[in-house]
């Protein structure tokens with residue numbers, strides 16, 4: 001069904017199905033007709049690709065993905081939307097809707113079951129209450145995917161696409177940069193949604209790297225250090241790491257110095273390589289278990 005950005009069409013569907021928006025599930029549906037074609041086109045929805053969509057709503061983006069890609073698997077948590085999607089996606093035989101929480105879905109199994117012989121990408125207008133956990137779940141699962149193209153809250157997009165070493169950088173920036181090359185694609189105003197959220201949005205694309213740009217001995221330990229480094233934003237690196245990892249401050253300072261850095265450096269000043277260097281020094285010391 002093509003006119004799912006038309007408010008009257010949506011209202012009619014909702015009335016017939018007795019549907020009301022759930023704020024708790026982050027349900028802000030796109031009503032600006034220019035957005036979904038752009039997400040699909042910039043998000044690798046094309047021949048030879050299978051697309052995973054997270055959170056279908058009424059299927060406005062799903063339609064655009066199904067028109068362009070070979071196959072779409074959409075994961076939607078709200079079972080009230082399933083009968084609606086049966087109606088709005090009825091003309092496509094290349095769409096499978098899975099009624100589930102994406103965080104509890106084995107996406108590697110979805111890929112091998114549905115996308116044999118295809119390249120894979122993720123496209124979504126993410127529910128904002130769970131943006132970072134979903135992105136980290138996708139990246140940490142090391143799925144065989146080319147890209148993740150998602151609409152997120154503007155502030156989250158700026159943080160996710162910040163350059164490590166810049167003021168906006170946080171733990172999630174460092175983690176995202178380890179797995180992918182992030183890019184801010186375009187901004188979307190709050191008026192593009194029904195109901196309109198209190199914040200503006202943006203669409204970002206994470207192009208998955210073939211291999212991380214820095215080498216670390218133990219990835220799990222590295223991410224423990226990254227989370228620890230950014231756990232107390234007003235503190236310097238030495239204080240943050242010593243309190244979050246429960247280490248002697250002198251030992252942390254020793255590791256920071258051995259990595260060639262000043263003991264007063266703040267976490268947001270560190271490049272990914274410098275974070276890796278500090279992590280390797282701490283790892284060598286065997287201070288954190």
Ligand code: SAM
Nearest residue numbers: 025028029030055056057076077101102125127
């Ligand atoms: N794609 C639609 C659009 O752009 O209009 C809907 C986007 S809306 C921001 C987010 C969607 O994600 C909602 O349909 C919501 O029910 C769904 N959702 C929320 N949490 C989810 C989860 N954990 N797993 C799967 N879907 C979820």
